[in-house]
Amino acid sequence: MSLWIHESVVVLMMLGLYIVIARDNLVKKVMGLSIFQVSVILFYVAVGKVDGGTAPILGEGIEVYSNPLPHVLMLTAIVVGIATTALGLALVLRIREAYGTTEEDEIVAMDRGSAE
Amino acid sequence: MSHLPVLCVLLPLFAAPIALLVRHRHVVRWMAILVAWADLAIALELLSQASEAPIHYWLGGWAPPLGIELVIDEVNAFLLVIVTAMASVVLPFGPGSAALAIPDGRRHLFYAAFLLCMCGLLGISATGDAFNVFVFLEVTSLSSYTLIALGKGRRALMAAFSYLVMGTIGGTFILIGVGLLYQMTGTLNMADLAERLPAVMETRTVLVAFGFLVCGSSIKLAVFPLHQWLPNAYSHAPSMVSAFLASTATKVSYYVLVRVLFGIFGAAFVFGTAKLHWLLLPASLAAMFLGSLAAIFQTDVKRLLAYSSIAQIGYMTLGLAMNSVNGLAGGLVHLFNHALTKGGLFLVVACVTWRVGSSKLDDFAGLGKRMPLTVLAFAIGGFSLIGVPGTAGFISKWYLVTAALEKGWLWLAILILLSSLLAVAYVFRVLEVCWFREPPEGDSGEPPPNMWIPAWILIGATIFFGLWTDLTGSVAERAAAFLMGVG
């Protein structure tokens, strides 16, 4: 049985985390976070797949369905992801207004320069 | 069955959209206050019911393990009381306009976010379903990012953003952990997981799930070295928000960790197979010492209190890591005691900010002459952080030192006591500035009643629960005995 789906989940997860850590641009960080969350969604759906099962939609003559529960859970997770991304981008917008830039290193330098 | 459990969680959730629609800020404020007080009454009723037997409530009438259930036992009823009590005390605090940076026309949005945060915290505490924890955790997190971003100045924005990034990673880790557990057991109900896990305990998947869950909770709990978001978040948020979040968010995350470790996996796995204490014990000690040391050198009092929180969270996780009933009891009782103390201290600092306009240590000069009672409140809260007998903080320290000596770990007892001395240093640093320096020109006098009453309620509670611990100590002891017996 091939595990390509799980392997790609791990790759996406690490990719997302890498972008969050390594990239200074705040918008890119939000992107990275989004990729990270998507990988988890893929993971859950993969968990729900039953061997030989179809998509969990009622249909005539179909005996084996995949597990619908992870799909339902992931609907919630997708909503959470959207909310997080939206909030993150809103914050980036405000930061841009306040600092004039969206690069983390410049912002940190400006903060260090002003007070403290 | 009675619908009280779900009402407790959902009452703020119903109030939040009403707050959005009704724009009049005074109406919204009073609605929020009444909702908090009503919720507190419900939580107290739940606590008295749960002291006899745990309450199981099936959402929508669907039976677990397929349906989602709320399980209210003594410990989380306690937590419900803490969250609602903190909200009840913090919401009426102050005239609002000085503490918050939001223009009048947007004030109702603040209360909507606050109510959502409260709903999320209550939901995390009450639920018995693992995925439900994630959902409510995200509700809490998102609303707290919003609340923190409302602070004065632009640093609050970066603080909220950093917290968003780290908090999301933490929440997603918890999600991964839950998913892996679901993959191995097929259930999401916590009690059911505890039953089904022993069969698959030896697999690598379960160990990885354990790792993700612990890591995710630790990020939300600000365990060293995952604590980086906390100082910025607490110091730049509005004082009311700091007071509320410092006393509830980390406490609820601690409870999540406790439920995961003892309610799902069980002490035998945690300390035997996974050997978590090898990691958690040094991390807690590092938090205790480095947090307190960092606090000594701060020039802003709110930042000082934030680093102090990191140290105090270290005490809580130390109790967890000791693998002893008294240790866990100490951690649980410190959950309550620190909530009171830190909430009270942040409100006191808010009173000072109202008078002097900033929370920088230099601006506290001569405060002993201008606002002596407020400084006294700060001193009492500080004594609780140090662990002076007669305050709640002493009770927690006592349990921790007793647990260390019972295990024969004299070195640990000495380390716990030494770290209390560091707290003396940073508390008295503030008191010395208030006491020894000359005050600048300006008005004197205590803050208005709607500010000093909430602050003194919490500070007074610190002394009360330092002397009469029927409600706190005995509950913690029973809960710890019960939790350590599982698994």
Place this chain on the structure above:
Amino acid sequence: MASTFMLVAFFLPLVLAGVIRACDKVPNLRDGLTVVFAACTFACVAMMVPAVAAGETVQATLALPFDGLSIGFRVEPLGMLFALVASGLWIPTSLYAFGYMRGHHEENQTRFFMCFALAIFAALGIAFSANLLTLFLFYEVLTFSTWPLVTHHQTEAAKKAGRVYLGILVFTSVCFLLLGIVWTYVQAGTLDFVNGGILEGNVEPWMVPVLLALFAFGTGKAALMPFHRWLPNAMVAPTPVSALLHAVAVVKAGVFTVLKVVVYTFGIDFLTMTSASDWLKWVAAGTILISSVIAVTQDNLKARLAYSTISQLAYIVLGAALATSAAVIGGGLHIAMHAMGKITLFFVAGAIMVHTHRKKVSELDGLGRRMPFTFAAFFIASLSIIGLPPTGGAWSKWFLALGATSGPEDQVFVGVFMASSLLSIAYLMPIVGRGFFLPEKPDPHHPHHGEGIDEGPLLCVAPLCATALGCFALFLLADDIREFLLPLGGM
């Protein structure tokens, strides 16, 4: 009945603190009420004596922080004595403080008297405590309520002194005393004070000297070397603070704790049996001799008296370490005798300061002829400290020395007591001698006009005369006190 008096006496100083705050704007009312409350407190404490002497149980429980561990009171003879000393000497000290603070035009008097009342409140809490937890609670309250008194002048010097004060006292109490207390609780399962101790049968032999060390060094207020530096440092405080707190309440709380722990937590028979206190005898003896020598070298009068106090406190610790019934009773007696004597000496130092602004021994030449009552009181009190009849100190020294004769190895300590008496003559008598017999040095800053008696303010001189007479009174009362303390020796 006696329990009621105990609770009233305990709460009166706390209530007074609030009353003082309320009377902030009316100094005479504030000070008058202070004396009234102090007198009432002493009266209530005195009313308890018959019951305690008869062996009745006088107790009360205030709070229950832990299952099985209460915050409560249970009075026994030693605690009764300490309570009498603290509440009794509060009255002359209050009168003296009024004279001193007004004569010196001190600021923040309300805050001063409030903290004073709180300190007495804590001292009574320590005196009445039923178990180690209660004692520790009020011990810490005493530390924190006296910090504002030590740093009263709010200068840089006061700040530094406050840091040393807090640093040493809190460090020792948290790292040693609290550790000792929790360890005792884990071993013995209780913290109650029981005659004969609670440790016997509950601890391994190696633990006993370690626990004793934790308690002895943990009680920083007993100023046992090397944790004694806070006491000379605290002399930066106004003299009434030095007088009551450092000659009576704070340091007495320290040695009271040591004595109480030795008698009621360890048990003197258990200590003798395990020889666990042998090292403590030498540390105490060392403290006695070293601090006496340092006292001789000090020119600042208050510093000299501070080192004298360290030395005298170590007498009591040595008495506790000797762990014989005579030594322990002698230690208890010395609490009262030293208190009366030392408070007189500090009153004199303060009166001289307020009247002539002189702080050094070398400046005191000839002042005795100008201030005869003051210096006569100093002479009488010195006799008590040295241990000569007809003053009370003679009796306590006698019993302490007697306690050292019971064991053959202990007789060297009789020599230590004698040597220390000689040293105290060396650091106290020159002051009397200079005052009466040497010509006065003119002081350009404070020229004195004319001959004749020129005493300090009445409110300063009257109390010190009273306490000097008290030294005589204690000589006569010593046997009654000794009988009262007999239960300490296990009789």
